[in-house]
Amino acid sequence: MTQWNEQVAIVTGAGSGIGHGLSHALASRGVTVVACDINPERIEATQKEIEAAGGKAVGVTLDVTDADAVAAVVRDTHERHGRIDYIFNNAGIAVGGEVRDVELEDWQKVLKVNLDGVVHGVVAAYPIMVDQGFGHIINTASIEGLAPFPSTVSYVASKHAVVGLSTSLRVEGADLGVKVSAVCPGYIKTRIFEDSKFVGMDVQDEIDNVPAWLGITPDECAKRILRGVERNKAIIPITGMAWVLWVLMRVSPNAVIALMRRQLRHARIRMRNVEPKN
Secondary structure, three states: OOOOOOOEEEEOOOOOHHHHHHHHHHHHOOOEEEEEEOOHHHHHHHHHHHHHOOOEEEEEEOOOOOHHHHHHHHHHHHHHHOOOOEEEEOOOOOEEOOOOOOOHHHHHHHHHHHHHHHHHHHHHHHHHHHHHOOEEEEEEOOHHHOOOOOOOHHHHHHHHHHHHHHHHHHHHHHHHOEEEEEEEEOOEOOOHHHHOEEOOOOHHHHHHOOOHHHOEOHHHHHHHHHHHHHOOOOEEEEOHHHHHHHHHHHHOHHHHHHHHHHHHHHHHHHHHOOOOOO
16 A cells, blocks of 8 residues: 555546546555546546545546647646556557458547557656656557457557557666556456447347356456556456466467457357358
8 A cells, every 4th residue: 555655547438447446546546646538427427436436636638649638638747746656557448340341440540549649658758757757668569469359450559559568668668666567457347349340240149149257347447457566467368367368369370360260250159140150
């Protein structure tokens, strides 16, 4: 708890899901949380919940694809509190569907939020952290940033990029006092299915085909993330399945690719009635 008490953290995507869980977990540890989200109603609710529980929070409506807006939030936080200890670049979206079905516009939207949003947070916060000689940047990637997943290729591309950005920046920041981590969750029970666009896919079918035992709640996810942050882990896989896939990818990438291909064949049968080919 002493690591966190009286520190300052910015969290994007804080209106729901993992960001919401992180905001509450940080506030409960004595951190002043600047909770940001594109949805004003959700972020207002998050702020009120934290304050009602005795925590310190500032709610900010923020579109992470707007670099100037992100820079303004980071600058204002630093000026107001005199420090930024953590920035959790967590905001993200997904578009489901095979590449043959999705449009360029879908790719651009995913990359703008998931990759550009992280870049904007890094560009704004990293120089401040270097100047103050301390800070920790935590970027939310995904197990899909460590392994191949069909039917969400734009999302996978963005999350692989976030992992590469994070591990490379970690090298640059190490001797300057700045820590960097990439969070790679597996299935977290968030609103992602309800909030995401699906092309050529049945959303309810996707929900029904995710075993409940594979997932954990956003609050539990947040606790595990903060444990990884405390230990300054470079990559923080969340959920047992995420760990298994990460290890398998390092041991036998071809085995994971074969597994994903098999899963895709079954999904095509369910959703498109396409017979698998040998």
